[in-house]
Amino acid sequence: MGAEFVALSLPPLLIGILAAVTCALPGNFLLLRRQALIGDAISHVVLPGIVIAFLLTGTIATLPMLLGAAGAALLAVVLIEGVRRTARIEAGAAMGVVFTSLFAAGVLLLEQSDTSGVHLDVEHALYGNLESLIWLDATGWASLVDPVALAGLPSELPRMALALLIVCLALWLMWRPLAIATFDEGFAATLGLPVRAIGLGLVMLAALAAVAAFDAVGSIIVIAMFICPPASARMMTDRLGAQVGWSVAFAILSAVLGYVAAGYGPLWLGFENSVSAAGMIATVSGLILGVTMLAGPRRHPAGLARKG
Amino acid sequence: MIWQALTLQLGYNATLVALGATLLGIAAGVTGSFLFLRKRALVSDAVSHATLPGIGLAFIVMVAMGGDGRFLPGLLLGAALSSGLGLLLIAWMMRRTRLSEDAAIGAVLSVFFGAGIVLLTVIQSMNAGRQAGLDTVLLGSTAGMLQSDALVIAAGGAVVLLLVLLLRRPMLVVGFDPDYAAVSGTNVGRIDLAMMGLVMAVTVLGITTVGLILIVALLIIPPVTARLWTDHALRMVALAGVVGGLSAYVGAAVSATAPALPTGPIIVLASFVLFALSMILAPARGGLALIRRQMRFRRRVHRRQGLLALAVGQTIHEPFTLALLRREGLARADGVPTDAGRAAAAKALLDEARWAALRADPAHGLSASRYDALTRIETVLTPDQIAELDRHLPRPRGVS
Known part of the structure; x- marks a missing residue:
C-alpha cells in the first residue's frame, strides 16, 4: 500500500468510482420513469459519434470526441421519438431499430477507416481501458500534494469529476420538478411544469454521464451503473432521497470491490494475469443487486403484502 | 465482385454460408414478429448479451477437457444455457420484486455481459492455444466459417421456422390479447416460454454470423419494417421473414467480398435500408x-x-x-x-x-x-x- 498503489491503482479506482456515481445518479430517475433502457441505447450510439468525430478531426482529442458522442446521443433520442411517432410502434421496438442501426454504422466506419495509429476499436468502446489509466508521475502518497506530480494525473480523472459535479448540480436544481414529474406526470403538467422539457433534460443528463464515463471505462459499466445500483436501492427504501443515497453507496461499493477483485482476485487465486476491471465492476453490481433482491426490506412488488 | 457475390459465384463455401445466413435471417424475422406483437422486443437484447458468459465458460470447459475451444455446437450449448438463465432471472425479477421489465432487462444484460467480458479476459490469459476466434462472437464473421458450422446454422434455422409454423396460432392470440388467451384456455406462461425459447434459439444460431451485439437488430428491424406495410398479422410475419432473409443474404454476400466488411453490421445496415425505405414509402404509415x-x-x-x-x-x-x-x-x-x-x-x-x-x-x-x-x-x-x-x-x- 505505498507508492505502487498511488501510481497504479488509485487513479483508476477513483475514476471507476466517479464514473459509477455519475451514472447511478440519473439512473435513479430513469429507473423510476421506466426508461432504464435509454442508458443502454445511448451507450451504444456513442460509438458512431466518436468514430465520426475521429474521422473529421483525425485525432482522439477529448473535446471533439465528447461533442461527437453528445451529438450522436441527441440524434438517437430524436430518431427514436420520430420512429415511434411516425410508425406508431412501441418505444422499445423504436429504440431497438435506432440504436442497433447506429451501432452497426459505427462499427462499419471503424473497420473501414485507418485507426491503426490510435487506440480506438470496438473492444475499447465496450469495456474501456480502466487499468491503463495510471499515474506515472506519482512516487508515493506525498505526490497527492505535489503540484508537479498532480499535473501528470490521467486527464480522465478531472473530466469525470467535472461531469459528476455537473450531474449533481443539475439534479439539485431540478430536484423538485423532476421528482414530481417522475412520480405523476399528469399532476406535474397541471401544476404548469414543462414535463416534456424535464424528460428531455433528464435524458440529456444521462447522455452527458454516459459520454463522459464511456471514454474512461467503456459502455458496459455505463449500462450496469445506470440500472443496478438504483435497482438495488429500490429494494432498500421507499423514499426518493434515501434511494439516491443508497444508489450512490452501492455504486461506490461496486466500483471498489469490482476493481479490487479484478486486479488482485486472480493473483490471490494463483493466476498470473488480472481480468477486466470494467466487466468485474458490472458483475459485482449485479451480485449486490442479487443480494438486495433476496433480502432487501422493500423488495416486494407493490401488489404483494409485505410479510416481513 | 459484389455482383458475383450476390449471384453466389464466390465458391461453394461462400454460397453455403450465404444460404445459411439467409435461412437464419428468415427465422429471425419471423420469430421477432411474435416478440414485437407481444411488445417485448427488447427482451431479445438481454437474451443476446446474456449468451456471452456461457460462451466463455463453454470455451474454458472444452479447453480444460483437452478439446478445441472453438467447437461450435459446444459454444452454442453454453450460450443457450446462460441466456436461458438470464431469461429465467428476468421473469423472476418481474414476478418477485418491484422492478419493472425494462430494469430487469437492463440489469441482466449488463451484468451477464460484464461477467462474459471477465471470462474473455481470463481466456486471453490462458496459455491453451490461440484465443483468436472468440472475438468474432461479438460482431460476427462469416470469414473462415466451416461448412459444418453453416450446416448447423441452416438446420437450426429450419427447425425454428417449423416450430413457429406449429405455434403461430397460440402465439398470435397471446400477442394480441393475453387475457383473452388465458380465459379461452391457452397456457399463456407456457406459450411465452416457447416464444422466448425460439428467440433464444435464433440468437444462439446468429452469434457466429451476426454477432451477439447486433443479432437483436435482426429480431427487431424486420418485424417493424413489415408492420409498416400491413395490418394483417400473418402477412406481417411472412413479410418480416422476407425482409430478414433478404438482409441476411445481402449482408453475408457483400461481406464475403472483402475482409474489412464485418458481416453483422452489413446485415443490420441492409435491414435498416429496407426499414428507411418503408418509413418513406409505406402506404398508410409511411412518411x-x-x-x-x-x-x-x-x-x-x-x-x-x-x-x-x-x-x-x-x-x-x-x-x-x-x-x-x-x-x-x-x-x-x-x-x-x-x-x-x-x-x-x-x-x-x-x-x-x-x-x-x-x-x-x-x-x-x-x-x-x-x-x-x-x-x-x-x-x-x-x-x-x-x-x-x-x-x-x-x-x-x-x-x-
Whole structure:
C-alpha cells in the first residue's frame, strides 16, 4: 500500500468510482420513469459519434470526441421519438431499430477507416481501458500534494469529476420538478411544469454521464451503473432521497470491490494475469443487486403484502 | 465482385454460408414478429448479451477437457444455457420484486455481459492455444466459417421456422390479447416460454454470423419494417421473414467480398435500408402517405372555409384558398364566385345550418359528436332524418 498503489491503482479506482456515481445518479430517475433502457441505447450510439468525430478531426482529442458522442446521443433520442411517432410502434421496438442501426454504422466506419495509429476499436468502446489509466508521475502518497506530480494525473480523472459535479448540480436544481414529474406526470403538467422539457433534460443528463464515463471505462459499466445500483436501492427504501443515497453507496461499493477483485482476485487465486476491471465492476453490481433482491426490506412488488 | 457475390459465384463455401445466413435471417424475422406483437422486443437484447458468459465458460470447459475451444455446437450449448438463465432471472425479477421489465432487462444484460467480458479476459490469459476466434462472437464473421458450422446454422434455422409454423396460432392470440388467451384456455406462461425459447434459439444460431451485439437488430428491424406495410398479422410475419432473409443474404454476400466488411453490421445496415425505405414509402404509415393525408386535410379545410366565406359574401384574401376554388372552377381570379361556386357555397351553408340544428338537439348527441366542420351531414344521417331536420330550419337564403 505505498507508492505502487498511488501510481497504479488509485487513479483508476477513483475514476471507476466517479464514473459509477455519475451514472447511478440519473439512473435513479430513469429507473423510476421506466426508461432504464435509454442508458443502454445511448451507450451504444456513442460509438458512431466518436468514430465520426475521429474521422473529421483525425485525432482522439477529448473535446471533439465528447461533442461527437453528445451529438450522436441527441440524434438517437430524436430518431427514436420520430420512429415511434411516425410508425406508431412501441418505444422499445423504436429504440431497438435506432440504436442497433447506429451501432452497426459505427462499427462499419471503424473497420473501414485507418485507426491503426490510435487506440480506438470496438473492444475499447465496450469495456474501456480502466487499468491503463495510471499515474506515472506519482512516487508515493506525498505526490497527492505535489503540484508537479498532480499535473501528470490521467486527464480522465478531472473530466469525470467535472461531469459528476455537473450531474449533481443539475439534479439539485431540478430536484423538485423532476421528482414530481417522475412520480405523476399528469399532476406535474397541471401544476404548469414543462414535463416534456424535464424528460428531455433528464435524458440529456444521462447522455452527458454516459459520454463522459464511456471514454474512461467503456459502455458496459455505463449500462450496469445506470440500472443496478438504483435497482438495488429500490429494494432498500421507499423514499426518493434515501434511494439516491443508497444508489450512490452501492455504486461506490461496486466500483471498489469490482476493481479490487479484478486486479488482485486472480493473483490471490494463483493466476498470473488480472481480468477486466470494467466487466468485474458490472458483475459485482449485479451480485449486490442479487443480494438486495433476496433480502432487501422493500423488495416486494407493490401488489404483494409485505410479510416481513 | 459484389455482383458475383450476390449471384453466389464466390465458391461453394461462400454460397453455403450465404444460404445459411439467409435461412437464419428468415427465422429471425419471423420469430421477432411474435416478440414485437407481444411488445417485448427488447427482451431479445438481454437474451443476446446474456449468451456471452456461457460462451466463455463453454470455451474454458472444452479447453480444460483437452478439446478445441472453438467447437461450435459446444459454444452454442453454453450460450443457450446462460441466456436461458438470464431469461429465467428476468421473469423472476418481474414476478418477485418491484422492478419493472425494462430494469430487469437492463440489469441482466449488463451484468451477464460484464461477467462474459471477465471470462474473455481470463481466456486471453490462458496459455491453451490461440484465443483468436472468440472475438468474432461479438460482431460476427462469416470469414473462415466451416461448412459444418453453416450446416448447423441452416438446420437450426429450419427447425425454428417449423416450430413457429406449429405455434403461430397460440402465439398470435397471446400477442394480441393475453387475457383473452388465458380465459379461452391457452397456457399463456407456457406459450411465452416457447416464444422466448425460439428467440433464444435464433440468437444462439446468429452469434457466429451476426454477432451477439447486433443479432437483436435482426429480431427487431424486420418485424417493424413489415408492420409498416400491413395490418394483417400473418402477412406481417411472412413479410418480416422476407425482409430478414433478404438482409441476411445481402449482408453475408457483400461481406464475403472483402475482409474489412464485418458481416453483422452489413446485415443490420441492409435491414435498416429496407426499414428507411418503408418509413418513406409505406402506404398508410409511411412518411409520404402522412404528408399526402395532411395536404388533403388542409385542402378540405380551405375549400370548406372558402365556400362558407363566399356564401356570406365575404372577400377571400387567403391565396391558397382562392387558388383552390379557382382550380375547381368555383371562383374567378378576383374572388367572385361562379355559378357552380354559388351552388356549392349554398350547399355548404345549408350543411352548416343542418349541423347547427343537429347539435342543438340533445336527442342527436351521438351523431352530433361527429361534427368536425368538414364531414358532410349526408354521411351521418339518413335522407328521412335530414328532411325532418329541414322542417325546423329557417328558410335558406340564396347566395348572391
